[in-house]
Amino acid sequence: MFRFLLKRRDRAEWVRLSDQINGFMVKAVIALLLLIAVFQVAMQNDTVRGMLTSADRWEGTRLN
Template sequence: MPDQQPAEGSKGDKEEALRLVGVICGWLGRGAAVLLILLLICQLALQNETFRSLATSADRWEGARLN
């Protein structure tokens, strides 16, 4: 009964897959960070009365302001 050896590219394939997973995780992490920063910037901008009146018509449609 011959010894069964793993196929010759299997170790390299596993290393390549792990490298690819690392690259993808890096891109996903950077993308999440960018989205979080954009969310914070948008929330801060919407607190500005001038920007809010240009960006959305919600204040005009809601009626009388309470604050």
């Protein structure tokens, strides 16, 4: 259907572009997983948890 777009030189350019995008996406996923791990460790600390969330302050108290 779109064979006219996939000439030999164009295909090489598309493969190179997709490899670059793939490399970026892998790095982004690894960075996000590391951030999740860091935040999970940080939430174990009472001081940090108090700065990041207000749920502990409201736990056990009525809101209305």
